[in-house]
Amino acid sequence: MFGGRGILISSASTIVFFAVIALAVALAPGSSLVAERFFDPYHLNRSLFGTVTTPSVVGAFVLNIKMFLIAEVFILILALVVAIVRGIPGPVFFPFRAIAVGYTDLFRGVPLILVLYMIGFGLPGLGLKFFSSQSEVTYGVVALVLVYSAYVAEVYRAGIDSVHESQTAAARSLGLSRWQAMRFVVLPQAVRRVIPPLLNDFIGLQKDTALISVLGPIEAARAANIYAAEQFNYGSFVIAAFLFIIVTIPLARFTDRLIERDQRRRRAGAAL
Amino acid sequence: MRKLLVVIASLVLLAGCAEEPSNPPSSSGGGGENKDPCAAKSLPTVAKGTLTVATDRPAYPPWFKGSPKAYSGYEGEVASEVAKRLKLPIKWVVEPFAKSYSPGPKDWDFDINQITITEERDRAVDFSDGYYENNQGVLTLQGTPLASAKSISELKDYQFGAQVGTTSLAFINSTIQPSAEVKVFDTTNDAVSALNNGQIDALVTDVVTTVYLRDIEVDNSVVIGQYPKTEQFGMVFEEGNPLIECVNGALEEMKSDGTLEDLERKLLQQYLEVPTLE
Numbered sequence: 001m002f003g004g005r006g007i008l009i010s011s012a013s014t015i016v017f018f019a020v021i022a023l024a025v026a027l028a029p030g031s032s033l034v035a036e037r038f039f040d041p042y043h044l045n046r047s048l049f050g051t052v053t054t055p056s057v058v059g060a061f062v063l064n065i066k067m068f069l070i071a072e073v074f075i076l077i078l079a080l081v082v083a084i085v086r087g088i089p090g091p092v093f094f095p096f097r098a099i100a101v102g103y104t105d106l107f108r109g110v111p112l113i114l115v116l117y118m119i120g121f122g123l124p125g126l127g128l129k130f131f132s133s134q135s136e137v138t139y140g141v142v143a144l145v146l147v148y149s150a151y152v153a154e155v156y157r158a159g160i161d162s163v164h165e166s167q168t169a170a171a172r173s174l175g176l177s178r179w180q181a182m183r184f185v186v187l188p189q190a191v192r193r194v195i196p197p198l199l200n201d202f203i204g205l206q207k208d209t210a211l212i213s214v215l216g217p218i219e220a221a222r223a224a225n226i227y228a229a230e231q232f233n234y235g236s237f238v239i240a241a242f243l244f245i246i247v248t249i250p251l252a253r254f255t256d257r258l259i260e261r262d263q264r265r266r267r268a269g270a271a272l
Numbered sequence: 273m274r275k276l277l278v279v280i281a282s283l284v285l286l287a288g289c290a291e292e293p294s295n296p297p298s299s300s301g302g303g304g305e306n307k308d309p310c311a312a313k314s315l316p317t318v319a320k321g322t323l324t325v326a327t328d329r330p331a332y333p334p335w336f337k338g339s340p341k342a343y344s345g346y347e348g349e350v351a352s353e354v355a356k357r358l359k360l361p362i363k364w365v366v367e368p369f370a371k372s373y374s375p376g377p378k379d380w381d382f383d384i385n386q387i388t389i390t391e392e393r394d395r396a397v398d399f400s401d402g403y404y405e406n407n408q409g410v411l412t413l414q415g416t417p418l419a420s421a422k423s424i425s426e427l428k429d430y431q432f433g434a435q436v437g438t439t440s441l442a443f444i445n446s447t448i449q450p451s452a453e454v455k456v457f458d459t460t461n462d463a464v465s466a467l468n469n470g471q472i473d474a475l476v477t478d479v480v481t482t483v484y485l486r487d488i489e490v491d492n493s494v495v496i497g498q499y500p501k502t503e504q505f506g507m508v509f510e511e512g513n514p515l516i517e518c519v520n521g522a523l524e525e526m527k528s529d530g531t532l533e534d535l536e537r538k539l540l541q542q543y544l545e546v547p548t549l550e
Contacts, residue, residue, distance in 0.1 A: 033375040037396065053442035055453075121462070124469035136455065136471065216433060216455030216466060225370070226456060229437030232373035232396035 047227040047236030060223035061243045064209040071144040078149040083156035107150035116143045120215035140212030159190035199255040310518035312359040323360040325351045326367035326380035346539040357522040382507040388439040389506040402504025409479030414492045423550035433463045433472035440476040483543040497549035
C-alpha cells in the first residue's frame, strides 16, 4: 500500500500514537482504581459465567442474538412492503401511500425506548385476549421491528429510487407488468446497492436489543447491570461490551468487503 | 515531524499534570488545640461547613418525603439528625444508585438510599454502621392463589419480579429459587406495572416499600409476608473517607439514646405489621 519507507513511518506513528495514549491513561491519578473497578480478572470471569444470585452475562447474551435474528427477518419483509407501497403510483392508492409515509414518519421520530414502554406495558394492560398475553420478549421484538422497519424502508426506497427510470420503461416495453418490472428488474438492482447500509442498520439493531431489558427479560446488558449492582464492580459491563463487539466486528468487516466488491464491479462495468 | 513532537510533548505534560493528586482536606484540624476530630470546623466534608448528602431521584416514601431541599421521611430524618449531631447544615444532592459506587472522587459526603451492606459491596466502597434492619416483603394481588401463601416453599412456582440492583433480586434467586426466571425492571414502578398487567405474579422489595405500595399505589394488593434476612441499610462513603468515623459516632449516639428507635417507630411502624414467612 505505501512501499517500504511508508510502512516504516506508518508503524512508527502507530506505535507512538498508542504509546502516548497508554501513557496518559496509565499516569492518570485514578488509573489503578479504574483498572480494579472495570478490569479485575476476578470480576470479569465471575460475571461472564454468573454466580448463584447473578445470571451469566454470556448466557443472557444468547437472548440478544435470538431477538436480533428473529427481528431481522421481520424487518426485511415489513420494510420492503412499506417501501414498495410508498412507490405505487396512481391516485387510487393515495391512502396506502399516506399510511406508509405516516408510518415511517412516526416510528423514525419516536425513540425506541418509548415505543418499548408503550407496547410492553401498554398492550398487556388492554386486557385483549391475544395481544395482551404475549411474552415481554415478543413485545420487545415487535417494538424493534416497528422502529427499525421504518429506517430500513427508507434505505430500500433510496435503493429503488436509484434505479434509473429507463429500466422500468424498458421492462414495460418488453411486456412486463408494473409488478413484474418491479420484481424482476428494479428490486434486484436496488437491493444489491443498499446491502451495505442495510447491514449498517443491523449492527445498530444488534446493539439495541439491549433496550428490551426495560420490559423485564434478562439480556446481556441487564445481566451485567445486576452483577454490577451486587458486587459494586463494573467489570460485567466490560464483558457485555466485549460480547457485543465480537458479534458486530465480523458484520462490519463483511459490510466493508461487500462495498469493495460492489465498487470493483462498477469500475469493471465502466470500462466496458 | 516537529509539530508531532510538540503534540506528544504537550500530551505527556498534560498527563503529568493530571497525576498530581488532589489532596483531600486534611482531617487533623489546625494547631492541635482542638482535640475533637469530629468538631464541625475540622470535619473533612466535600463542601466546607456543610454536610452534602446524596440520594436517588425519585426518592420514595416513607424513606423520603417532601422536597429535596429539606427531605423528611425515615432516611431523610436520619441523615438530618446525623448532620445536627455533627453541627453542620445539610444539603441534598441527586446521585443515581448505579453511579454511587463508581471510582473517583465524589461531590457528596455520603449517599443514603436504602443500600444494603454486603461484603462484596464493601470492597468497593465504605459503609457506615447500619441504621436500619431490613426484611424482604412479597407483594401480590388479592384473590390469586399466591395471596394465601404462608411459607417460602409455597412460592416456588410463581413468576417473580424485582428492581435491578436490589438485594431482593438476590433473595429471590437464592432463597425462593423460583422455577421461572425472575423478571428484572429498572424501577419499582415498572415492576408495579408488570404486576398490574399480570406479567408477574408477585414483586419483592423491602417490606416497608411493599406495604407502602399496597396502601397507596396498587389497588387490591396484599403483602403476603416478610422474610427476616437480617440485612442492614448503610450509608455509602467513598472508600477511605475519614468522615465515616464521625458519622458512625453520631449513629452510635442515636442508637444508645433511642433516637433511631423513635424515628423508626414514628415513621415506619405502620409498615412493619406484616406476618413473617416461614
